Amino acid sequence: MNATAPNNYPMATLYVGDLAPDVNEAVLFDKFSATGPVVSIRVCRDLATRRSLGYAYVNFQQSADAERALDTMNFEPIKGRPCRIMWCQRDPSLRRSGVGNIFIKNLDKGIDNKALYDTFSAFGNILSCKIALDENEVSKGFGYVHFETQEAADEAIEKVNGMLLNDKKVFVGKWMSRKERIDQLGDAPRKFTNVYVKNFGEDFSDEDMKNLFEKFGEIQSMKVMRTEDGKSRGFGFVSYAEPEHASKAVEEINDKEVNGRILYCGRAQKKSERQAELRRRFQQQKMERNIQFQGVNLYIKNLEESIDDTRLRKEFESYGTITSAKVMRDEKGNSKGFGFVCFQSPEEATKAVTEKNGQIVMTKPLYVALAQRKEERQAQLAAQHMQRVGRMIPQGTQPVGQMFTGGFYPAMAPFPTGQRPAFLPAQVPRPRFSNQGVRGTPGYPGAMMTRPRMPRAPPRPINQQQSRIAPGGGANMAGLSGQRAPSASGTRNQKYSLPLIKLV
Known part of the structure; x- marks a missing residue:
């Protein structure tokens, strides 16, 4: 039965799966261009490694060319591996709904995708057909067939279930998700053979x-x-x-x-089931150990390299009954400088922490505290860091910043009124910056800081012996201790004034 393109797809797009890792767009173009004009081809790849994910999409210009490629090239080998072609389904809900999807198990190892397709194509239009393979590309003995309509799937279940395929009695039933199978099983014990x-x-x-x-x-x-x-x-x-x-x-x-x-x-059990059960048991044992050793297990660090388990036990045995004492070591057997001591009761552990913390053993002071889980330590360190950051920022201020060309630079918090930091003496005048114009305004992207204006110096006092009356009643500045009179080419935006001189 010939497959037809779905009516809701404006472009004739085919999904090509089960591709070899070395199949690229050029290989697919040479393969599919023989059936008709190809608009585009995309091999889906991993974002990090850029390796092929084993499937691609081929866009044809005409739907008839795509349909001919699906009928004539499905399950043909591409670089030694049979490809699996079907119409591109852009709506994932069609696949997840389970409508028209059936499950076949107890299949012979010799049945491949093409044989399964030929067996079930007599009942209706097949959208997808696949045999489950292991890591060695050997059949696992079960597969899936997705029909276009539920009526075709029901007919296939009725006609093929219980029949012999390659001398093996196969089971054909409606496909169900894992959640549906668990809900259907309920609390009843699982059947197995x-x-x-x-x-x-x-x-x-x-x-x-x-x-x-x-x-x-x-x-x-x-x-x-x-x-x-x-x-x-x-x-x-x-x-x-x-x-x-x-x-x-x-x-x-x-x-x-x-x-x-x-x-x-x-x-x-399957491998995934065993791994899930082992993870569950490990988490349960971990929780039980945390409850069992809550308040009795001590963490000791800053140990000498020569201290072993026996010496560690001897240092703490005077505080109570010790159930275990362990110095942690690396793969070469060298001490890591820390260990654990577990007491029988929380009272004994508390006494050991109170009296032993800070005590010098051999040449180093010990650090003794209750042992914590990794999550608890990370949460405590994060809280301490936030407290230190909060103490550094004065109350009532909000950290702000300025954006320069090189990146973001945080601005300093304002100083309290009437106070100056020690590194900024009161007698040194603070430079002023020009805010006139767009380019001179701090905070403007790409702004350039203008040259600071120097403070204006007060005029020097003039003696009567150094002063001479210039013609016209003005003072001649040429005679002021070698000072030059300001000219038009002097410093801009600066005005010099001379004090009035009383004539004798």
Whole structure:
């Protein structure tokens, strides 16, 4: 069945996925330009490393050319890897709604994307078809098919569910998100058929595994994991035909002693499930330790390099019962200069902090305090920093700044009235700056500071012997102790006045 372009897309855009890392725009242009004029091609890349994310978008000029490329080039190899082509869906809600999306599991490893597409294309127009692969690009045994309509998906579920594909009975059902599966399961125990067993010895054979588990029900597959030289790795898997048989095996085998070893038997989990459970257990144990050692664990720093765990315990044993004492060391075994001492009761720990803090041990004074978690220390240091900053800024002032060409420079806070800082003597006049004009105004972007005006000096007193009467009743300044009279080319914006001279 030929796929048609959706009516709500003004441009014929195709999504091309499952690309090799070295496929670029030029390779795709050579590949798709054979079917019709290509407007643009974009290979999506990582912003930091610029490596290909494995998919691209190809924009055609005509919708018919894009449809022909989808029909003739889908699942064709590009640099040795089959590509997966579908119409570009710009609305993500269409994919997340689950309408027309089905899930297929228990597939044969030999079924690829093209075989799955050919199998389900008879029921309707397929928007997307994909087989889940592992890191080695091997089929995981399940896949997804997204139909254009829910009616086509329902027909595929009705016709294919329970059928044999490559001699394997497949399951076909409606796709559900993880949240929907959890809500549907509720508080009921999860059904499983695959069992994980561990902690048996190297001499444990496949026959021993079969004799141990076959009494609980029909076994579909079984495997003891081994090393390259054939020795048992101490764990294996057993797959039952019915979930009830697997649950019964877990109840009977778990914590059972076999050949002097206590076995563990439980539901086989995915790697993501195991990691999530380990994280949950770690956080729970961390919280329990914090509650258990609250107020009894001490942090000691400024230790001598020669102090070991025994000497540290001896220094604090007089204050109460010590449950543990540890000096922290690096990978080479050298002391890091700090350690921890844990007491049995908070009263003993408080007494040790009060009396031991600041006491000199060997040549250094110790710092002793209650141990804190990393988050608590960071919050305390941040609060102390904010307090110091608040004390530096006078009350009633607001930090401001001026913008110069080189960047932002914070302005100094105003001084209290009638006070001057020690570095600015009172007898030194403060220079004045011109604020006239736009370029001379501080705060204007690109402003230049003008040359300061020098203070005007008072006129020097003139003796009668040094003065002479100039013609016209004025004083001749040429005779003033060698001083020159101001000329027109002298300092601008400055006026000189002479005192009146009384004639004798």
